[in-house]
Amino acid sequence: MYGMKATNIRARVRAEMTEEIKTIARRHLATDGANLSLRAVARDLGVVSSAIYRYFASRDELLTALILDAYNSLGQTVEDRERAVARDDLTGRWMAVCDSVRGWALERPHEYALIYGSPVPGYQAPQDTVAAATRAVTVLGTIIQDAAVTGRVRHDPPEPLAAEVVEDVRRAGSVIAPDVPDAVTARALSAWVTLFGSVSFELFGQLNQVVMHRDEFFAHQMRVQARFVGI
Amino acid sequence: MYGMKATNIRARVRAEMTEEIKTIARRHLATDGANLSLRAVARDLGVVSSAIYRYFASRDELLTALILDAYNSLGQTVEDRERAVARDDLTGRWMAVCDSVRGWALERPHEYALIYGSPVPGYQAPQDTVAAATRAVTVLGTIIQDAAVTGRVRHDPPEPLAAEVVEDVRRAGSVIAPDVPDAVTARALSAWVTLFGSVSFELFGQLNQVVMHRDEFFAHQMRVQARFVGI
DNA sequence: GGAATGCGAGAGCACTGCTCTCTCAGTAGA
DNA sequence: TCTACTGAGAGAGCAGTGCTCTCGCATTCC
Numbered sequence: 020m021y022g023m024k025a026t027n028i029r030a031r032v033r034a035e036m037t038e039e040i041k042t043i044a045r046r047h048l049a050t051d052g053a054n055l056s057l058r059a060v061a062r063d064l065g066v067v068s069s070a071i072y073r074y075f076a077s078r079d080e081l082l083t084a085l086i087l088d089a090y091n092s093l094g095q096t097v098e099d100r101e102r103a104v105a106r107d108d109l110t111g112r113w114m115a116v117c118d119s120v121r122g123w124a125l126e127r128p129h130e131y132a133l134i135y136g137s138p139v140p141g142y143q144a145p146q147d148t149v150a151a152a153t154r155a156v157t158v159l160g161t162i163i164q165d166a167a168v169t170g171r172v173r174h175d176p177p178e179p180l181a182a183e184v185v186e187d188v189r190r191a192g193s194v195i196a197p198d199v200p201d202a203v204t205a206r207a208l209s210a211w212v213t214l215f216g217s218v219s220f221e222l223f224g225q226l227n228q229v230v231m232h233r234d235e236f237f238a239h240q241m242r243v244q245a246r247f248v249g250i
Numbered sequence: 251m252y253g254m255k256a257t258n259i260r261a262r263v264r265a266e267m268t269e270e271i272k273t274i275a276r277r278h279l280a281t282d283g284a285n286l287s288l289r290a291v292a293r294d295l296g297v298v299s300s301a302i303y304r305y306f307a308s309r310d311e312l313l314t315a316l317i318l319d320a321y322n323s324l325g326q327t328v329e330d331r332e333r334a335v336a337r338d339d340l341t342g343r344w345m346a347v348c349d350s351v352r353g354w355a356l357e358r359p360h361e362y363a364l365i366y367g368s369p370v371p372g373y374q375a376p377q378d379t380v381a382a383a384t385r386a387v388t389v390l391g392t393i394i395q396d397a398a399v400t401g402r403v404r405h406d407p408p409e410p411l412a413a414e415v416v417e418d419v420r421r422a423g424s425v426i427a428p429d430v431p432d433a434v435t436a437r438a439l440s441a442w443v444t445l446f447g448s449v450s451f452e453l454f455g456q457l458n459q460v461v462m463h464r465d466e467f468f469a470h471q472m473r474v475q476a477r478f479v480g481i
Numbered sequence: 482g483g484a485a486t487g488c489g490a491g492a493g494c495a496c497t498g499c500t501c502t503c504t505c506a507g508t509a510g511a
Numbered sequence: 512t513c514t515a516c517t518g519a520g521a522g523a524g525c526a527g528t529g530c531t532c533t534c535g536c537a538t539t540c541c
Contacts, residue, residue, distance in 0.1 A: 029507060029518070036519095052371030054285050057498065069500080070520050078498065129371075136368025138454055140283030140360075149459065178477070183463035184470045191460050208461075209471050213440060215456070216447020223369055225446070228380065229422050230439075232414035239415045240440050246409070247478060260487065260538060289528065300531080301489050309529065486539070497528065508517075 037074050039064065041088065044081055048129040053082060053139045079142055082133070087148055089130040094154025096123045101158050109171060109250045110242075112162050117214055117241040120155060124218045135219055156211055160195035163207050166250045167199040173249040177202030203249050210244040217241075268305050270295065272319065275312055279360040284313060284370045310373055313364070318379055320361040325385025327354045332389050340402060340481045341473075343393050348445055348472040351386060355449045366450055387442055391426035394438050397481045398430040404480035408433030434480050441475040448472075 043063045047055040057078050061068040075081040100119035104111045124131040134152070138144075166172045177200065180188065185201055192204040199207070217240055220226050221233055230236045274294045278286040288309050292299040306312040331350035335342045355362040365383070369375075397403045408431065411419070416432055423435040430438070448471055451457050452464055461467045 027508085033518090050371065052368065054371075054497095056496085058496080067521050068498085069522080072499075073519055132368035135454070135456070137283065137363035140281065140285075144455070152456075178470070178474055181463075181466045181470060183466040187461045187463055187467055190462075205470070206474070209444060209474065212447045212451055212471070213444045216443040216450065219447065219450060220443055223366070224375070225366070225383075230418045231421075232418055235412050235414040236418055239409075239412060239436070240443070243409055243437070243440065258539080264487085285528095287528065288530090298490050299529085300491080303530075304488055482541105484539105484541085486537105488535105488537085490534085490536105492531105492533085494531085495529095498526095500525085501523085503521085503523105504519100505521105506517105506519085509515085511512095511514080 033074070040071060040074055040081070041084055044085060045130065048085065048133065052129065053133060053142075057081070079139075082139060082142065083145060083148070085130070086134055086144065087151055089127070089134045090148060090151035090154065092127075092130070093120070093123050093134070094151060097155045097158050101162075106165065107169070109162060109166050110245050113159075113245045113248075113250060114238070114241060116155070116158050116162070117237070117244075120214060121218050121221075121237055124222055128222050131218070131222060135215060136223070157195055159207065159211055159214075160192070163199050163203060163248065163250065164196040167196070167203070171250065172200065172203050173246075174200075175202075175249060178205070180205060206248045210248050213244055214241065264305070271302060271305055271312070272315055275316060276361065279316065279364065283360065284364060284373075288312070310370075313370060313373065314376060314379070316361070317365055317375065318382055320358070320365045321379060321382035321385065323358075323361070324351070324354050324365070325382060328386045328389050332393075337396065338400070340393060340397050341476050344390075344476045344479075344481060345469070345472060347386070347389050347393070348468070348475075351445060352449050352452075352468055355453055359453050362449070362453060366446060367454070388426055390438065390442055390445075391423070394430050394434060394479065394481060395427040398427070398434070402481065403431065403434050404477075405431075406433075406480060409436070411436060437479045441479050444475055445472065 040060060043060050044055060047060055047063075051059075055078075057071050058068040061071050064071075071081075075084065097116055097119045100115045101112050104115045106112075124135075133139075163172065180201055184205065188201050188205045188208065191208060192199055192201075196204055196207075217237055221230075221237070226233070271291060274291050275286060278291055278294075282290075286309075288302050289299040292302050295302075302312075306315065328347055328350045332343050332346045335346045337343075355366075364370075394403065411432055415436065419432050419435045419439065422439060423430055423432075427435055427438075448468055452461075452468070457464070
């Protein structure tokens with residue numbers, strides 16, 4: 020209508036089908052992890068297995084799509100939750116990021132394992148995933164940048180930094196946190212590691228007979244990290 | 251001879267065979283990860299696939315054996331490396347633990363992924379692995395215990411700890427680090443997470459376009475962690 | 482020496498990822 | 512509107528998988 024070509028049924032059905040395959044595959048992720056069965060997905064979809072190959076050239080390509088979606092879903096969640104906090108409440112923003120990463124991971128443990136667990140053997144992540152993968156950590160970087168430009172980073176006596184470390188830290192901070200002192204950026208990188216290390220330890224069972232009160236322990240840890248970083 | 255029963259050939263051959271299966275399986279771990287093929291292992295061994303089942307009841311049982319070996323290998327390495335440092339050089343001992351964990355992981359990335367990566371779907375680690383899994387962190391605990399009894403933990407103003415966190419921290423420290431202040435034990439737990447988080451991030455590719463000087467960055471991080479803990 | 486046991490071979494079952502061909506419905510150009 | 516083209520599902524097939532079962536044979540035990 021209005022000069023538009025008639026709706027392209029094929030294209031629309033194709034998009035829907037692609038989404039549906041991914042949705043079912045995500046469900047299978049829960050029981051079979053990264054070696055989910057294409058044939059089982061096809062069965063659930065009421066279609067013969069070879070039909071899947073019209074949409075994804077291989078199982079790896081399906082996994083890549085799931086990985087990309089997972090990174091973006093996590094990134095979106097973190098961005099949304101952080102945006103809802105008052106800009107000058109730096110600690111609140113920090114905690115919002117930490118909580119939302121963990122919350123997202125607890126809701127979708129298998130998608131988290133897909134992106135932050137051991138890499139799938141023989142699988143090489145294509146470049147597309149890199150941009151999506153940086154969304155979460157970028158939010159963290161923005162917080163310390165905001166802290167720095169409003170003069171609210173604590174100035175502890177900075178640890179001495181080897182030249183190589185300074186180089187890495189500067190490059191890492193140059194785009195999103197250029198006004199942050201090197202020592203603070205370095206600590207933020209450590210805090211980033213601790214955040215995901217914590218979530219991974221909890222999800223992958225390393226805390227099993229060690230920490231019982233997961234919520235409180237995590238919150239405490241992340242609060243300490245915020246102070247350690249200097250906000 | 252000398253009253254001993256004749257050597258039990260069967261038993262000896264069985265032990266050798268079991269070792270050989272695990273060795274070959276470890277090799278396959280590198281290319282196929284946790285879903286290595288029993289049949290391929292059998293082929294490499296020059297034996298038909300059903301023969302493997304005389305030694306391991308299932309692929310999961312083989313994996314369990316590999317996991318157990320990995321934990322013990324890591325634990326042994328860490329213990330040996332830490333023992334070689336002078337007892338009163340607390341920072342040196344701390345760094346020895348961190349370096350040896352990372353060194354071991356870089357040498358055997360696939361065994362590391364097996365024990366610290368995403369859990370194998372549908373696989374439940376038996377209780378046997380728990381004891382082996384704690385060896386590495388126990389060494390860390392011993393260091394802060396030694397620091398405490400010789401009066402060498404720094405006394406920063408301790409962070410406030412929620413009651414639930416205190417409970418977890420006390421239980422975690424009660425056996426190996428009973429004389430350590432709660433706040434220090436809590437920080438040591440965080441440092442433990444950061445240590446393995448760092449190694450996982452590096453191995454699993456999360457540091458890929460971020461940190462180039464891995465050795466220096468890791469050493470810096472762990473040094474900061476030691477000071478953060480208070481030794 | 483005879484009975485019991487341990488072990489490898491081999492066949493077989495149900496499953497996997499993936500390829501290829503066939504057929505038919507939707508689409509585009511005249 | 513008719514025709515040629517293209518995209519999509521069905522189905523068969525290949526090589527591989529974990530695992531089971533049975534069958535011989537060698538070692539061990541009594």
